[in-house]
Structures are given as C-alpha cells and as structure tokens.
Amino acid sequence: MELTRKHTGTIRVSASRRAFLIFNTLFLLLISFAMLYPVIYVTAASFSDELAILKGEVFMLPVRPYVKAYEKVFRYPLLWQSYGNTLLYTFLGTAINLILTVFGAWSLSQKKMVGRRFFTLMCTFTMFFSGGMIPTFLVVKGLGLRDTIWAMVLPGAVSTYNMILMRTFFRQIPDSLVEAAELDGCRDFGILFRIVLPLSLASLMTIGMFYAVGHWNSYFPAVLYLNKRELFPLQIILRQVVLLDEIVENSSSTENVMAEGIKYATIVVAMLPILCIYPFVQRYFVKGVMIGSVKE
Amino acid sequence: MNKSRGARLRRRLWAGRYLYLMFLPVLLYYIIFRYGPMLGLAISFEKYNLLKGNKNLITGILESPWVGFKHFESFFNSIFLWRLLRNTLLINLYDLLFNFPAAIMLALLINELQSRRFKKAVQTITYMPYFISSVVIASMVVQFLSPSSGIVNNVIAAFGGERQYFMVQPESFRTIYTMMNLWKNVGYNSIIFLAAISGINGELYEACRVDGGGYLRQMWHITLPGIASTIVVLMIMRLGHVLDAGYETILLLKNNTNQETSEVIGTFVYRRGIEKGEYSYATAVGMFQSVIGFGLVIFANWLSRRYSETSLW
Structure with missing residues (x-):
C-alpha cells in the first residue's frame, strides 16, 4: 500500500506554499536526525576512549578510536x-x-x-x-x-x-x-x-x-x-x-x-x-x- | 424434533472435528494462561497459604483462609493509594497529551512531502526506535543523563549550567519518561495516522480547493475529521491501559530516590508481590487496577458510541 498524497493538484505553487514545503523538509530532516542521534552517539561512544567519553568529547564519531571495551x-x-x-x-x-x-x-x-x-x-x-x-x-x-x-x-x-x-x-x-x-x-x-x-x-x-x-x-x-x-x-x-x-x-x-x-x-x-x-x-x-x- | 436437532448438531460438530482439533491447543492456552490467572484473583480475598500454594495453585486457593475485603481495605486506607493513582494517571496523561498530537502532526507533515523516497526514508527512521528494546532505551536514558559523563549534562556544563542529577530528582521523572516514550512511539503512531490519511477520498480535497480552502483549511476540515475515527479507536484502546501501561519500562528507570513520582501501580504490585512475596495483597492491588481499566474501556466505548458513532463493539 502506498501512502500517496491525495490532494496534490497540478495547480501552481504559491510562494507561501513553497516556503512551507522548504520549512517542512528541513523540519523533518531535523526530526529524523533527532531520532537517529541516540543510536549514533551510543555507537560512537562505544568505540571511543574512556577519557573522551567522560570529558564529553564524543559527539558523532569515535574519539581516539579503540575496541578495548568490546x-x-x-x-x-x-x-x-x-x-x-x-x-x-x-x-x-x-x-x-x-x-x-x-x-x-x-x-x-x-x-x-x-x-x-x-x-x-x-x-x-x-x-x-x-x-x-x-x-x-x-x-x-x-x-x-x-x-x-x-x-x-x-x-x-x-x-x-x-x-x-x-x-x-x-x-x-x-x-x-x-x-x-x-x-x-x-x-x-x-x-x-x-x-x-x-x-x-x-x-x-x-x-x-x-x-x-x-x-x-x-x-x-x-x-x-x-x-x-x-x-x-x-x-x-x-x-x-x-x-x-x-x-x-x-x-x-x-x-x-x-x-x-x-x-x-x-x-x-x-x-x-x-x-x-x-x-x-x-x-x-x-x-x-x-x-x-x-x-x- | 428435538432428536433431529441434536443429530444435526452432532453432524455439524463432526464435520468441524479437525477445526476443533486445531483450536484445542489455543483453547488450552487461553484456559490455562489467561483464565487460570482470573481464577487466581480469588487469592486477593484470602490469606494465601504459601506452603500449600507452593505445591499446587488450586489447592492453595481452596485451602487458604478467606479474609474478605481485608487487603482491599488496607490498600484503600493506606498512604499508597493516592500516590499510586496520581503517579499512574499523570504519567499516562502526559503520555497521551504529548504522544497523540505529536504523532498526528508528524503524520500530517510527512503527508505533505513531495518526494516519495524522502517520505519513505523519514517514515523508516522515525519508526525505528519502536523496535529497540525498553532495556536498551532505559540504558541510553540513564547513560545520557548521567551527571558525570552523560551527554546531556556535558552540554549543560558547556553552556555554563550546573550538572543535574536527573535520575534522582522526583520532579524530573515524568518529563524523562514522556520524552523517552515520545522518541520510541511517535513514528509508530504516525504510521497508523498516515494509513488513515491515505484512505481519505481525494475528491474531498478537490471540493475544498474549489471552495477556496487553503492547505491549512484542508487539513482542519478534511484531514482531521477523516482520521477522527482512527483517533477515537486508538484513544479507547489506550484508555483501557491507562493504569497498566509502561510499568515494565518504569521499573527500569525507577530508583529509591525518585519513587515519589515513579512508583506506579504496576511497579508497586511487582515490589510487594514478587519481591516481598505478599501475593494476596499485591493481587488485590492488581485486581483494583484491572477492574478500573475494564470499566474505563466500557465507559470510553459508551461515550464514543454516543457522541461520535465510532466504537469498538
């Protein structure tokens, strides 16, 4: 089953509509990132140096990567x-x-x-x-x-x-x-x-x-x-x-x-x-x- | 005549013999694991005899002395009742108040996306947390909120704030739980609403547009009424669980210092029943919860049938 928008007409797109679409896309990108971020962070931290975790240096990628924890x-x-x-x-x-x-x-x-x-x-x-x-x-x-x-x-x-x-x-x-x-x-x-x-x-x-x-x-x-x-x-x-x-x-x-x-x-x-x-x-x-x- | 009816019934039963054979294990399952415990509710009126009950639940029920409503009375008169009710209801109310609107909003926004691939990607990503176990999620929450090394406190400290001991502050618990649940469930719930939106007749939008309705107006006058029955059905289902939802996860996040707000009926039943072995008392508390939950479903269903013509039965 496809979830298609039922009300997409072929009418021209107004400026306010376009602004909304851009905002909407950005907003949903942000939401998606927020959904993924805990998983990304946990993975990055699991490969990071203990001191880097404690000092809060980890954000997206492993810091001084190592696999000792594993x-x-x-x-x-x-x-x-x-x-x-x-x-x-x-x-x-x-x-x-x-x-x-x-x-x-x-x-x-x-x-x-x-x-x-x-x-x-x-x-x-x-x-x-x-x-x-x-x-x-x-x-x-x-x-x-x-x-x-x-x-x-x-x-x-x-x-x-x-x-x-x-x-x-x-x-x-x-x-x-x-x-x-x-x-x-x-x-x-x-x-x-x-x-x-x-x-x-x-x-x-x-x-x-x-x-x-x-x-x-x-x-x-x-x-x-x-x-x-x-x-x-x-x-x-x-x-x-x-x-x-x-x-x-x-x-x-x-x-x-x-x-x-x-x-x-x-x-x-x-x-x-x-x-x-x-x-x-x-x-x-x-x-x-x-x-x-x-x-x- | 009676005889022929009996014979007909026998013939029909015989014709369905393999179906009954198929149903037999399912029937046994329901009798043992679903209706058996309902019989076990009897022990809430008894002083359950552990020694007899250890050998056999049925002899345990039959041979334990009857104490009537003693356990219920002691629960109703205890200081726990109001605290438990307040905590359970508030935590679920917060969940309902934030989760439903957020999921509907998300569905409406996803529905407005033009690119099918992007739409699908957003759906896939927002739905993902639903499949992560509550232990993993609770572990992440505790780690992220850790006062010494958690990322939340690191950010707070980086902006010059003071590190907070979130998990031991009773006043933070509901917020933490609600946000955690929002992350876990918003994508799942939005998919239900998206499915409902896709079932709305496209001509309605056409008509609204012809009448000069903008997108906001279409959302308000067509999309929302179009998914109203889905919202109502989900609400009814949710209401029935308003007293028992989430206790397994809450148990993971609860500790001695935050229990002023984190102790809910389910965790209380676990603590008194499983940990302390007060089976009769805990069963009475659990039964109180089940009966109210059942009453709430019936009430919500009645309310909804009366005012919106949508109901479960």
Whole structure:
C-alpha cells in the first residue's frame, strides 16, 4: 500500500506554499536526525576512549578510536550464553506463536465451526481484562515452569490482537477456493497448509516479525520467572551491566577504568541485530500497522 | 424434533472435528494462561497459604483462609493509594497529551512531502526506535543523563549550567519518561495516522480547493475529521491501559530516590508481590487496577458510541 498524497493538484505553487514545503523538509530532516542521534552517539561512544567519553568529547564519531571495551564485553562469558538463550527463545517462541496463532485464526474464521462466536468472545475478552501479574506468576509457578525455557515462551504464546488480525485476513480468502479443495479431498489441515498458508506468506511474515522482535526485546518475563543465570536472555545481562552496574562492581580496577565504554558497547551489542535487520524488513512492519488500523 | 436437532448438531460438530482439533491447543492456552490467572484473583480475598500454594495453585486457593475485603481495605486506607493513582494517571496523561498530537502532526507533515523516497526514508527512521528494546532505551536514558559523563549534562556544563542529577530528582521523572516514550512511539503512531490519511477520498480535497480552502483549511476540515475515527479507536484502546501501561519500562528507570513520582501501580504490585512475596495483597492491588481499566474501556466505548458513532463493539 502506498501512502500517496491525495490532494496534490497540478495547480501552481504559491510562494507561501513553497516556503512551507522548504520549512517542512528541513523540519523533518531535523526530526529524523533527532531520532537517529541516540543510536549514533551510543555507537560512537562505544568505540571511543574512556577519557573522551567522560570529558564529553564524543559527539558523532569515535574519539581516539579503540575496541578495548568490546574486547572486555566479548570476554564476558555470560554475554555469549545469554545471546544464545535469546536466539533460542526468539526462534522457539516465534514458532509456537505462529503455529497457535494460525490454528486459532483459521478455525475461528471457518463458518463450519459451531461455537466460534463464543470462542472469539472468550479470546477477545482477555484483551480487556486479565488476571494480572501475580496470579499469572502463580500459574506459571504452579505448573513448575519457573527456571525453564517454557516460562519464556508459553505464557505469551498467543497474542489475541495478532490472532484477530490473522482471522480477519483469513476471512478474505474466498469460500469457493476452500470448497474446491474440499471437493478434491483435502481435509482442514491440508487446506490450511497447502492452500491458505502459501497465500498468506506476507501476513505470516509480518506477524512473525512482530512476535520475533517481541521475544528479542522482552525482559520482564525473565525477571519474573528466571533465577538461574545460565538461562538469562541478553536483555537481562544488559540491564545488569548498565542499569544495575553489576559487571563494574565485581570486576578489577582496570575494568572500572573503562566502565562507560563497556556500558555503551553492551548497549550496541544488544541492539545491533535489530538495527541490522530492520531496514530490510521494515516494509512488513509498516504493512502490519496498516492491517491493524483498518477496523473490521 | 428435538432428536433431529441434536443429530444435526452432532453432524455439524463432526464435520468441524479437525477445526476443533486445531483450536484445542489455543483453547488450552487461553484456559490455562489467561483464565487460570482470573481464577487466581480469588487469592486477593484470602490469606494465601504459601506452603500449600507452593505445591499446587488450586489447592492453595481452596485451602487458604478467606479474609474478605481485608487487603482491599488496607490498600484503600493506606498512604499508597493516592500516590499510586496520581503517579499512574499523570504519567499516562502526559503520555497521551504529548504522544497523540505529536504523532498526528508528524503524520500530517510527512503527508505533505513531495518526494516519495524522502517520505519513505523519514517514515523508516522515525519508526525505528519502536523496535529497540525498553532495556536498551532505559540504558541510553540513564547513560545520557548521567551527571558525570552523560551527554546531556556535558552540554549543560558547556553552556555554563550546573550538572543535574536527573535520575534522582522526583520532579524530573515524568518529563524523562514522556520524552523517552515520545522518541520510541511517535513514528509508530504516525504510521497508523498516515494509513488513515491515505484512505481519505481525494475528491474531498478537490471540493475544498474549489471552495477556496487553503492547505491549512484542508487539513482542519478534511484531514482531521477523516482520521477522527482512527483517533477515537486508538484513544479507547489506550484508555483501557491507562493504569497498566509502561510499568515494565518504569521499573527500569525507577530508583529509591525518585519513587515519589515513579512508583506506579504496576511497579508497586511487582515490589510487594514478587519481591516481598505478599501475593494476596499485591493481587488485590492488581485486581483494583484491572477492574478500573475494564470499566474505563466500557465507559470510553459508551461515550464514543454516543457522541461520535465510532466504537469498538
């Protein structure tokens, strides 16, 4: 979908209009720069000399560039382990998310299913009312999921919002297509996997991306459910290093000398994968928001 | 007749058997992880027995002694209630007051751009922070505001100002949080509004121009009314979360010295429930929040249906 201006006429452009357009362009350039600047600064600082950071000499580019901070960060064994954990949670979590979301959305979109209105209501109700943090925590605890991978992927296995989006999308698939497949002897699973899903790859990608980013960025479930350090995801390590000052407190004095550099380097390490992938997949994200904004 | 209806229902259920099979895991998920906790709300009326609850949540609920509204009463009578309500509502109100207009403005300005490539670039860049994790963002905020080495204080010092300990000043917290959220969400929200703008009928602009309406007038009389229903729907959705939004991020920025303004209901529930193990009390506070949130959504929806013919249901 293209966002084109609907009211661009071919009429001549007045002087005030031109002034506005120039101002607008400059203003949006400034906004864009303000959006990017924190990322630029963090990256520059992570490659800079500690003294330069402390003295405030860093603005856009690394000052007296060096990579010692990264060496220290990469030598921190928990970092690699947490990176692996985050990758695992992201892949496993997204796979579970997608399977359940597709199953739920497809069955709720089929008229053949008696009681789908009730089930839909049952699901959407949870968007507006929930048991809250402590009861959910007690359920997870009661199931013995604490300090397991499952605590990271099961409590949020379905996003109701995404499932309803997907259901709306599935409803647009013509009934005739489904009926034709049924005549050819396809069962519901066959129809879903062989006909419907190949038609919905773009939507699947979009929803999968949102789920994946959610897993990559999530930290609160880990705070609630994980105590074992070897299960910690990356975001928790980042929180410990920067917000709780942990790596700095129990390290040698040479590391303290570059505490700031280490913090900036850890921030970069945590956000780099998202930033690298983002430009290539952002069209899916834009699309996702637009599906969501169209009211059913 | 009854029998044939029963038979028909059976036949229809049988015809949908694979669909039910597909739905089964989803149903289980909702029952266990969404409705299970709702049952767990019962412990807010009990003196939850940790020992019994440790083995099994259900026996924990069944065998803990009933105390009625005791936890609610002690929360309502405590000094926390007003402070928490004030902090939660103000932080969300600020967020709403700045974020919505800013996103609408951004969408209107992006919409006026002539070059499609530049338009796309601006969208991509402003949308980017939305995908950065709250831990990274909170880390950046704390680093940038650091009194000794943060860039904000460096700039203040360079202009001869005095270095500020922003993160320990209660009076700065709401401003910091609002600005942080603005940076994170403005691009995302503006995309929703841009999509709504692109759905406006172009002939309306034509008509306005024929009547002599300038660009400002077109914006005011066509674009804004054209996206009003989107604004209303987003507002309703947002209102339902006015008491719980943001606590995960706030938890990252909160410390003992700024908690006079940074303690919100969600962080309070976390502190008392998870950190101190006062499950029943924290559940009562959380339930208070959920019930009010639910009431607010219903109220906002009613209000909007009554006055603007836009509603969620």
